[in-house]
Amino acid sequence: MTITRFAPSPTGHLHVGHALAAWVAREEADRHGGVMLLRHEDLDRERCREEYYDRIEEDLRWLGIHWQGRPWRQSDRHDTYIVAMQRLIELDVLYPCFCTRREIAQELSAMGQAPQQDDGMNPAVYPGTCRNLSEKSRRERIQAGDAHAWRLDSSQAAELAGALTFFDHRAGTITVDPHLLGDVIMARKDIGASYHLAVVVDDAAQQVSLVTRGDDLLGSTHVHRLLQNLLGLPEPEYLHHVLVCDENGKRLAKRHDALALRQMRNTGLNAADVLGMIRRLHEKSGSA
Ligand code: GLU
Secondary structure (H helix, E strand, C coil): CCEEEECCCCCCCCEHHHHHHHHHHHHHHHHCCCEEEEEECCCCCCCCCHHHHHHHHHHHHHHCCCCCCCCEEHHHCHHHHHHHHHHHHHCCCEEEECCCHHHHHHHHHHCCCCCECCCCCCECCCCCHHHHCCHHHHHHHHHCCCCCEEEECHHHHHHHHCCCEEEECCCEEEECCCCCCCCCEEECCCCCCCHHHHHHHHHHHCCCCEEEEEHHHHHHHHHHHHHHHHHCCCCCEEEEECCCECCCCCECCCCCHHHEHHHHHHCCCCHHHHHHHHHHHHHHCCCC
16 A cells, blocks of 8 residues: 655744645555655754644645644654664664864865855765774764764665665656765764654654655655665655745745745635645646
């Protein structure tokens, strides 16, 4: 049976871009006679606000997009992420990273690279500073209580996993490039897990068979396939759909208040208008 999911972060109101993502997940589930799940990706407690969980669910109900079962919250699942982290540490594919953001930015600028693109979504690849620390200095710094994240050593991971692919319903079979995003973070200093780790663990735990999401996350799928392989988890299929963009061709952000579903509803639009708009966008983009 096909299982899809919509996985918003409760850090703001849903806007029309989220509505498209939710609708695609619902459509794909319906098309295959399957179910759609809802998962609140709320690892970053500082950015999430309690009121947004309910508002997300309210907005989805208003759109007529229903989900199966009780929504999951990633903040309830830390114990499971710790088990996955331990497994990766045992496999020797992680290393502790003590760098601050500032140090990374300095290192990158010394290498002549900008730390990230202007939408903040695509951080430059980590320069690998802590990959080269000796075992001894790692141990000493951890014992001294130095705050550290854990990064995936993409070379070690690639070697262990071997050649991999994933199947995307729009793009077909894609060969995994384990170095595409570099040595990504598996556990943040402050949180103990990362988006990549939590998504992979949860998609497997919820038996998601078709991951639908915006094509801004296509790069992340390369990391996710690697992790699925290392953790011995099943491989879902993917559908990366186009994003809704603003008038300047930029992807919608939470600051686009005018396109918040709540705002649209207040200005008199009804759910059918919004869904019609989404469907047209989707068809125009050839996502179907
Ligand atoms: N939580 C992510 C977001 O809000 C979506 C992650 C995913 O679908 O894998 O964009």
